[in-house]
Amino acid sequence: MSVSKEAKHAFDAAPWTGKTKRYDIVKEGSIAVALVAIMAIFLSLFLGSPDDTPLTFKGWAISNPDNFYATAVQELSGSSGTATYGAPYNKAADGLNVGPLWLQKWAGVTRPIDTVNEFVIAPLSTQVLSTDIASALATWKSAADSQKHDWAVAYDDAITKAEGKISTVPAGAYGPVPVLAQGLTDMAKGGALDAALLSQGGFFQTDNTKQILFFGDGAYLDEAGTTANLQGGTWGMMNETGRYPGQAWLWLYSFWYQIPPFNNENSKPIGTNADAYIMVIMGIMSLGLILIPVIPGVRSLPMRIPIHRGIWRQYYDENGIKRRKK
Amino acid sequence: MSEMWTAKLRNKWQKNLPIEKLLPDDQPAYVASWIYVFGVLTLSALAMIIASGIVLAFEGPAWYHTSDVGKFMNSLHFWSVQLFFVFMVIHLWGKYWMAAWRGNRFRTWATGAIAFVASIATAFTGYLVQTNFDSQWISFEAKDGFNSVGIGAFFTVTNLGQMLLLHVAFLPLILGVITVIHVLMVRRRGVVPPIDAEPTPGSGA
Numbered sequence A: 001m002s003v004s005k006e007a008k009h010a011f012d013a014a015p016w017t018g019k020t021k022r023y024d025i026v027k028e029g030s031i032a033v034a035l036v037a038i039m040a041i042f043l044s045l046f047l048g049s050p051d052d053t054p055l056t057f058k059g060w061a062i063s064n065p066d067n068f069y070a071t072a073v074q075e076l077s078g079s080s081g082t083a084t085y086g087a088p089y090n091k092a093a094d095g096l097n098v099g100p101l102w103l104q105k106w107a108g109v110t111r112p113i114d115t116v117n118e119f120v121i122a123p124l125s126t127q128v129l130s131t132d133i134a135s136a137l138a139t140w141k142s143a144a145d146s147q148k149h150d151w152a153v154a155y156d157d158a159i160t161k162a163e164g165k166i167s168t169v170p171a172g173a174y175g176p177v178p179v180l181a182q183g184l185t186d187m188a189k190g191g192a193l194d195a196a197l198l199s200q201g202g203f204f205q206t207d208n209t210k211q212i213l214f215f216g217d218g219a220y221l222d223e224a225g226t227t228a229n230l231q232g233g234t235w236g237m238m239n240e241t242g243r244y245p246g247q248a249w250l251w252l253y254s255f256w257y258q259i260p261p262f263n264n265e266n267s268k269p270i271g272t273n274a275d276a277y278i279m280v281i282m283g284i285m286s287l288g289l290i291l292i293p294v295i296p297g298v299r300s301l302p303m304r305i306p307i308h309r310g311i312w313r314q315y316y317d318e319n320g321i322k323r324r325k326k
Numbered sequence B: 001m002s003e004m005w006t007a008k009l010r011n012k013w014q015k016n017l018p019i020e021k022l023l024p025d026d027q028p029a030y031v032a033s034w035i036y037v038f039g040v041l042t043l044s045a046l047a048m049i050i051a052s053g054i055v056l057a058f059e060g061p062a063w064y065h066t067s068d069v070g071k072f073m074n075s076l077h078f079w080s081v082q083l084f085f086v087f088m089v090i091h092l093w094g095k096y097w098m099a100a101w102r103g104n105r106f107r108t109w110a111t112g113a114i115a116f117v118a119s120i121a122t123a124f125t126g127y128l129v130q131t132n133f134d135s136q137w138i139s140f141e142a143k144d145g146f147n148s149v150g151i152g153a154f155f156t157v158t159n160l161g162q163m164l165l166l167h168v169a170f171l172p173l174i175l176g177v178i179t180v181i182h183v184l185m186v187r188r189r190g191v192v193p194p195i196d197a198e199p200t201p202g203s204g205a
């Protein structure tokens, strides 16, 4: 370079005093808006947009009653994904950590969820019940906590042993749990559970957390995700249902889930805490994107790799600028 | 007079961004590449997103699943977003290879990059308020990431009401403001000269 770094900087910063050409910025903007509008309208008319109807508890309980039933029992015994989750729903686990940072735990239980009462007992209590379910509910409500726990755990274990086939579970000291689980399954089959989960706490409701979490505890949502090719381990994060483009811009975020140690749930400490590590990595990388102009190496790559000669070809040709001297 | 806040602001604005800079009728001769179009295209796509989004907001979530006009508006919003990101990513790479942060343009780059991150957050909440199967799936999956670093304690992806409000009010406002600053910054500084342009007679300066 023939001028000093400072002179070049001052030159780049100063208003351009060289050759100019006429340019109609408003016209260009208007044409651009029209062009983009036409493109979007055409794409919308011919391709539409993805809109698979949401899954329902009714659909789950009808298509896979055993799985729904077993999940209801897990909510009672405390073995479900939600019941064992940790913050922000409960204190059942410490949650994930990044080295010494237990951010999940530190952030606290901000939306407490009691799976026993909020997922099973309260929804059932909203219904006009047959006498056997009503008396099972009364038995449950009057029993001691330790007794409830023992019944539910015993039944949960028995279902696991029977590999989820409810009809083959041998009799045992399960108390009212089987009747309650059947009651909830019937309620779900009738379509009443979706609304009952949502409406707890009042008239106006806009928070679907309970429904989503209960849903995720079973196999129905997971299987639907696999069918739709949406699982995180197969780049699902950036996919959409059907043949539509999804959030392709999440490719880098999704990328980490495809490689070790992040994709190995058993590798410690990173694999077991992959969600947290990837969040932190992406946070740092986002900051890195913002700071590219001051990061050595990354900021000088564009000067070394002469893509700019293509972009400003006309200028380089007109001014006869040759390859940069080292 | 000169210590009046109002006068100070006006003077500063007039000095840095006179109307001739805001709406120029000429450009440096080196502005001659398709790559320059992508910033404007990104802006146009954003305008389409906001326009279609306003229509969707008037009718509400139930509408765009059932009515044909609603579905079309939803599609328009969806495809404008896809175009927006395509244009923005090309724009971003273009500005990178032009090292367009040179000559006191760091803040132009930084606001652009922040706009990129804010766009991702806005689009993400948009996917959650589709209120279809995909939203159920994404909210269940994504909660783990946010919960794992404590963000889930206050940013609840399974809470439709919260996501809807953030998506239609707070996040677009943030993105809009950042975008306006970004574009004003570009106008204030003028388009960055080529990497090898120098203050020599040859370059015309």
Ligand code: HEM
Binding pocket: B035, B036, B037, B038, B039, B040, B042, B043, B046, B088, B091, B092, B095, B100, B101, B105, B108, B109, B110, B111, B112, B113, B114, B115, B116, B119, B179, B182, B183, B186, B190, B191, B192
């Ligand atoms: C909401 C998204 C964005 C919009 C609407 C937008 C819009 C624009 C427009 C209209 C221009 C002037 C025309 C042009 O040179 O293309 C521009 C310039 C610029 N943009 Fe963006 N942009 C966005 C995102 C970004 C991103 C993500 C980056 C990079 C991280 C970026 C970096 C720049 C830079 C450095 C310039 C100045 C170029 C120069 O001086 O030649 N922008 N932007």
